[in-house]
Amino acid sequence: MKTTERKADLLALGAIAMWASLAALGVSLAHVPPFLLTGLGLLVGSALALPLSRFKLSAWQVPLPTLALGVYGLFGFHLLLFVALRTAPALQANLINYLWPLGMVVLAPLLLPGLRWRAAQIGAALLGFAGAAVLILGRGGPGGALDGGWHPGYALALGSALVWSTYSLATRRVPAFPTCAVGSFAAVSGLLSLGCHALWEPAVALNARDLALIAALGLGPLGGAFFLWDAALKAGDPRRIGLLAFLTPLLSTAVVMATTGQALSASLILGGLMIVGAAIWGSREPAA
Structure with missing residues (x-):
């Protein structure tokens, strides 16, 4: 394995490890409206760009199309997912997501030049999604079976x-930008999320424990993970x-169960x- 590939894998795994804590933190903060939670978490996360940029806000500046792409990703993803979870059965919407x-x-081969489809990677991706389905549906318990009805929220989850x-x-299609610029993506997305909270959600009072957990959320799955993912x-x-x-x-x-x-459940095993097998299978295919 090349050094750059190893570095990329470690950075991605770091982001994935942070995202793994999202559900557990979400359970502890279930009483906080989701847009308020996301908005505060993203604003906390955006502050991580300060040390990355050596406290030079000028390093956050990117062309407007790049900023729009970042807001499309961070804000658009959460907006569609939250509305989907509110309008469709959460289990199925989460699976579609x-x-x-x-x-x-x-x-990737459609959007990025120099890449092409490989049978092993497509097969591994399908196996990985099947493994995710086993996990999510198994976690749903007796009431988690898929129903046959259509919900508009499924389209939002797919979105x-x-x-x-x-x-x-697409972050690889725009002009190169420093990873610290993700702080501007998170800051604008956080403000938009708070705007959604003001429009659609009830006001709530937060205690010291809530604020501490929100800080952890911002430093981890709603902050640090985005910087690692970009890198x-x-x-x-x-x-x-x-x-x-x-x-x-x-x-x-696994984190929620622990x-x-x-x-330990059969669906987790x-x-x-299936997921680990998919990752190994796909990684054995030589890069394009």
């Missing part, structure tokens, strides 16, 4: 998946990184084997 790693693998996969790929995409093959991303629901489920004291 996890099509985004598959989208990265499938769309959120498409937004994140295309954002992740990984700059250094590595997005198809390979997309396959690694299927580890997110696996690690997230923090809530749940016993089976889904985990």
Whole structure:
């Protein structure tokens, strides 16, 4: 494995590890309206760009189209996902949303020059999504079976998946920008999220514990993860990184089970084997 590929893998795994804590933190902050939670978390996360830019705000500046792409990714993803979770069964909407790693693998050759489809990577992506389905549906319990009805929220969940996969790929199509500029993406997206909170959600009072957990959310899954993800995409093959991303629901489920004291489930074991197998299978294919 090349040094750059190893670096990209480690950066991506760092982001994935942070995203794995999102569900557990979300459970602890379930009483906080989602747009308020996201807005505050993103604003906290944006502050991480200060040390990265050596406290020079000028380093955050990017061309307007690049800023629009960043807001499209960070704000658009969360907006569509939250509305989807409110208008459709959460279990199914969450599963549809996890099509985004598959989208990265499938769309990479269409959006990025020099890449092409490889059978092993497509097959591994499908296996990874199947593993995610086993995890998410198994976690839903007896009431988590898929129903046959159509919900408009499913289209929104699919939209959120498409937004994140295309954002992740399109960051390599715009003029090069420093990773610290992700702070501007997060800051604008955080303010827009707070605007959504003011329009659609009730006001709530936050205590010291809430603020501490929101700070952890901003430093991790709603902040640090985005910087690591951007650095990984700059250094590595997005198809390979997309396959690694299927580890997110696996690690997230494992963290929730550990923090809530749940016993190891068959769905976690089976889904985990499928996802890890997909990552190994896809990574064995030589890069284009």
